[in-house]
Amino acid sequence: MKGLHGKYVDYLQVDPSNTYINKYGPPQEELPEDFLDFPESPKKSSPDSSSETTPTSDVQDFSSWEPLDTDPSIHMNIVYESEAETDLPTNGVLSSMTFNHQFDVIITENERKLLAEEEFFKDSNMKIDRSSDLESAKQNGNLSQQDTANFGGKSIIQRQQINIEDGEEGNSMRTSPNCEEQENQPDSMKTLSKQKPKKVRKSRQAPLKDLHDSEVEEEIDTIDVATRIINELKIHRIPQKTFAERILCRSQGTLSDLLRKPKPWHMLKSGQETFRRMHKWLQQPITARLSILDMSPEEAAEAQGLLPPTPVPSGARKRRMNSDESEPTAKVGRFVFTAHQKQTLQAVYKSTPRPTREMHQKLAVHLEISIETVENFFMNARRRDRHRQATTQVATINETNTHQKEAEEAEILSEYESDDDLTE
């Protein structure tokens, strides 16, 4: 019963009585037609399992599944991703939870013992039960959540990994977009593969266009992606710098900004590419995600795929420097406005966001700074003002609603770090 050890399991089911486990994966794009259907339980399983699953004649026994307790390496550290209609935060970490939602599961070996907890997947109603692990999680008592919506007892867990104690191969890395890649077709029809119509979208206050499941334009919920990336980086202790450079081919500062202030997808231009990469990375099996991070930027770049022509036009900056860069003597640090200069400029900006060239000149003289600097100030001010406005509207409602929960999640997340082994 250790056939799956060391391999990816993209989907997983656990029977209502929490005794058997059904794994499916890895690479297959699609699940078997009946994957979501529990076999007709022949035994007197759980009481409330009086489901309405089509009472087909196909009687199967859960014994065909792998007994849950025979896999000692299992432990689930569930990072869930709420798709919608839930009061739960958009995502977070839970110690246990019954299904009805889709989860992003991460399993670490040294956490396996925690799974032994009989509480795991106890009921068939979605419920958060943190009694089994996370000494810390216990501190938080407000994560309980009820969600009666269920799929007739069906459950799915996505992207989970099962660690093994013996042979496993760290190959399995999948292609994914990375640096050197640049495809910006208004309608990325590049790969018409019908990937899992995993539209990462949630019910936000933002007006969402109702696209069909067609593989039209993959709309990405940037806020959701950003949140998830933040969690991933935190859980696996991946520095922004590492992720930014190896996966996104961007600088740490840029990543930080994108993560904290993600602009709505529809407001992005070429910047969509960066979010696409983050999204793509999130869709890969955990081992692949982590393995890529272990490589050098170059390796990662190639490993992940194509290195087409025009790399994102930012790779090689030509910083202004003397024609001869051999003498770093006159090291001019970055310019920084003095309090007075900044205050003056901000005051002017308030009343006049778009000063005329003459005004720019006057300000430059008055503040004793170059006109370019003045122009840059207004340009940056306008852009960041717009940006702020665009991100605030969406974030606000959401935050006020889940502020507390998120704060608690953060605590739980931090606790998980204590025994995460997948980091180097």
Add this chain to the structure above:
DNA sequence: TCAAAGTCAATACG
């Protein structure tokens, strides 16, 4: 040539 969008990357912060 100008403005906007996307970033870089120095450096301010904690």
Add this chain to the structure above:
DNA sequence: CGTATTGACTTTGA
């Protein structure tokens, strides 16, 4: 050290 901020550079589109 890792993350957030931010003045300025680069690329795009008009």
